[in-house]
Every structure is written in structure tokens, then in C-alpha cells.
Amino acid sequence: MAEDFTVTAVGHVESPLTDRASAPKQGPEGSPEAWLVFEGAVLPALEGLRPGDRVFVLTWLHLSPRDVLRVHPRDDPAVPLHGVFATRSPDRPNPIGLHPVEILEITGNRVRVRDLEALDGTPIVDVKPVLTCAPPT
Amino acid sequence: MAEDFTVTAVGHVESPLTDRASAPKQGPEGSPEAWLVFEGAVLPALEGLRPGDRVFVLTWLHLSPRDVLRVHPRDDPAVPLHGVFATRSPDRPNPIGLHPVEILEITGNRVRVRDLEALDGTPIVDVKPVLTCAPPT
Numbered sequence: 001m002a003e004d005f006t007v008t009a010v011g012h013v014e015s016p017l018t019d020r021a022s023a024p025k026q027g028p029e030g031s032p033e034a035w036l037v038f039e040g041a042v043l044p045a046l047e048g049l050r051p052g053d054r055v056f057v058l059t060w061l062h063l064s065p066r067d068v069l070r071v072h073p074r075d076d077p078a079v080p081l082h083g084v085f086a087t088r089s090p091d092r093p094n095p096i097g098l099h100p101v102e103i104l105e106i107t108g109n110r111v112r113v114r115d116l117e118a119l120d121g122t123p124i125v126d127v128k129p130v131l132t133c134a135p136p137t
Numbered sequence: 138m139a140e141d142f143t144v145t146a147v148g149h150v151e152s153p154l155t156d157r158a159s160a161p162k163q164g165p166e167g168s169p170e171a172w173l174v175f176e177g178a179v180l181p182a183l184e185g186l187r188p189g190d191r192v193f194v195l196t197w198l199h200l201s202p203r204d205v206l207r208v209h210p211r212d213d214p215a216v217p218l219h220g221v222f223a224t225r226s227p228d229r230p231n232p233i234g235l236h237p238v239e240i241l242e243i244t245g246n247r248v249r250v251r252d253l254e255a256l257d258g259t260p261i262v263d264v265k266p267v268l269t270c271a272p273p274t
Contacts, residue, residue, distance in 0.1 A: 003260055005197050007231050009140045026268065036172065042230055044206040048223030055222070058233060060142050069181040083221055085192070085264035086185030093179055094144050094262045123140055125231045127222035131163065 007060060009123035010045075011038035011109075017119050020063060021074040025074055026088070027099055036111040036124055043109055049127075051103050058126035059097035059118050083113035097122070100130055144197060146260035147182075148175035148246075155257050157200060161210055163225070164236055164252035173248040173261055180246055186264075188240050195263035196234035196255050200226040234259070237267055 015034035017023045036057060038046065051057070052091045068091035070081040084092040097118055105112040152171035154160045161167045173194060175183065186192070205228035207218040222227040238250040 003146045005144045005146075005199070005260070005262075007142045007233075009142075010230050041207060042218050043223075045220040045222045045230065047207060047218070047220035049220065053223075056235065058231075058235075062142070065260075069179060070184060083182040083184035083186065085182045086190075087264060088265055088268060092263060093147050093182065094195075096144075096263050098193065098195075098235070098265055123142070125142075126229060126233050128225055128235055129223060131225060137153070 002070065007125050009060065009125060010042045011036055011124040013116065013118045013120060013122040013124065015116065015118065015120045017117065020119060023119060024117045027101060027117045029117070031117045033104065033113050034113055034116040034118070036113060038109040038124070040109060046106070046111070049103060049106060049111070051105055053103045054130040055101060055103060056126060056128045056130060057099040057101055057113070057116060058128070059099065060123040060125050061090040061095035061097045062123060063119070064092070064095035066093055066095060068092065096125070144262050146197065146262060147179045148173055148257040148261040150196065150253065150255045150257060150261065152253065152255065152257045154254065157256060160253045164238060164254045166254070168252050168254045170241065170249060170251055171253040171255070173250060174259070175246040175248070177246060183243070183248070184236060186243060186248070188242055189266040190240045192240060192249070193265045193267055194236040194238055194239060194261060196236065196252060197231035197260040197262050198227040198234045199260060200256070201229070201232035203230055203232060205229065219242060227259070233262070
């Protein structure tokens with residue numbers, strides 16, 4: 001049977017993006033610079049991160065419906081419905097966002113990044129270094 | 138203030154790997170083939186996935202302590218402590234695993250994959266196509 005777990009926000013996004021309809025669908029598609037603002041309690045977890053590092057930011061896409069299992073990719077009704085696990089739609093059973101970004105600056109609990117399409121106020125749940133490379137699709 | 142959210146397992150891993158100490162630290166480092174077994178309720182979310190696709194499997198690393206903020210990378214005491222956000226340690230405030238795998242076979246609610254280092258029984262929380270490419274590190 002399905003099990004539940006509790007995710008706790010470790011910070012949040014500060015971004016000029018405030019509206020899902022106008023936000024880029026993927027980070028490199030015109031995202032403005034944004035700040036990751038971390039809770040003081042997790043500051044030791046940031047040690048070792050440096051400007052120039054590429055990391056995945058994992059977010060909780062708090063505005064996304066969780067009961068959507070199929071979507072038209074990129075909201076294009078001309079594209080046949082796909083299962084959400086075959087798309088990057090933010091609508092999915094567990095709305096975890098996966099955002100590859102580049103770190104530009106680290107100041108205390110604030111990390112400035114490039115290529116983040118998450119909206120202002122989006123909770124951050126994890127950060128991981130980018131390790132792997134797969135062919136672009 | 139920190140916010141909490143509820144993650145619900147959408148399936149689980151079936152793998153010969155049963156012991157964290159002997160599991161590979163990254164998927165391509167000798168992982169056996171494994172099965173992703175999904176709950177029937179999310180089957181429509183799999184539509185469009187095909188053998189040969191590369192996807193990220195997101196898991197909940199249910200055996201990991203959540204109060205660890207700094208680790209010796211790759212459990213090597215000779216490497217100085219790093220913040221967990223600068224490592225791929227499974228020990229972190231929200232123990233979400235991020236596993237790039239290749240799909241080998243899809244049979245109903247069961248998906249056979251290559252390169253998954255998650256242990257048998259690990260809950261699955263999401264699947265996303267791999268879109269991006271960054272230099273290997």
C-alpha cells in the first residue's frame with residue numbers, strides 16, 4: 001500500500017516570477033536570476049558549494065494540482081495527452097520540481113542562481129550537485 | 138517559517154540490492170537491473186514512456202537519517218566534511234533520491250531499468266524525463 005512521508009521546506013525561492021502562466025516552462029528559456037533563501041538551521045548543509053557550481057534545486061511546486069495524471073506536453077492541445085511521468089509538467093502526484101541551475105553568488109543563507117523558472121515563494125526541499133550527463137532530448 | 142508537505146509513494150523498487158553498505162554509491166557503478174513497481178492508481182501517468190528512454194527516478198530514501206547536515210563525501214574519512222547539499226549523500230533533511238536510469242522494459246505496472254542503485258523496497262515518489270545535459274564532474 002502507498003506510504004506517506006513528510007517533506008519539510010529548507011528554504012524558499014525569491015524571484016521576479018510570480019505568475020505560472022508567464023513563467024518559462026524550462027529554466028534556460030528566459031528565466032531571470034533568482035535567490036535561494038535557506039532556513040538558518042540548514043546553513044551547514046551549504047558548506048562546500050561555490051559560485052560556478054551546477055546543482056539541482058528540488059522544490060515543492062505548491063500551486064500544482066496533484067490529481068492530474070495525463071497532460072498535453074507544454075500545454076499544447078495539439079500534442080496528444082502524455083502520462084505526467086513522461087513529461088516535466090508541474091502537475092503530478094508529488095509536485096517535486098527539479099531545476100538544474102548555476103550558482104552565481106553565495107552570501108550567508110542566500111544563494112543567487114541562474115536558470116531557475118520556479119515562482120517567487122516556492123518552497124525548496126533539497127539541493128544536489130549535478131553529476132551525470134545524458135544526451136539532450 | 139518552515140512548511141511541511143506530504144509525499145505519497147507511487148510505487149516501490151524491486152532490486153537484488155538489500156544492504157546500504159554493499160550498494161553502489163552511484164547507479165552506473167555496478168548496479169544490477171531493477172524493477173519499478175507502480176501503484177495501480179498512477180498507471181495513466183506512465184503513458185508515453187518507452188524502452189530506451191532515460192528518466193530520473195525520484196525516491197524517498199526511507200532508511201536515511203534526516204538530521205545529518207555535513208558528511209565525508211563517499212564515506213571517505215580522508216575527504217574533509219562537506220555540507221550535504223554539496224554531495225549526493227542519502228543523508229539529508231529531505232532524503233529524496235535522484236536516480237538517472239534507462240528504461241529497458243515496460244509490462245503493465247512494472248518497469249525494468251538499468252543503473253538504479255536504490256535498495257529493494259525503496260518508495261518511488263516521482264519519474265521525470267531527462268532533459269538537460271551538464272558536463273560530467
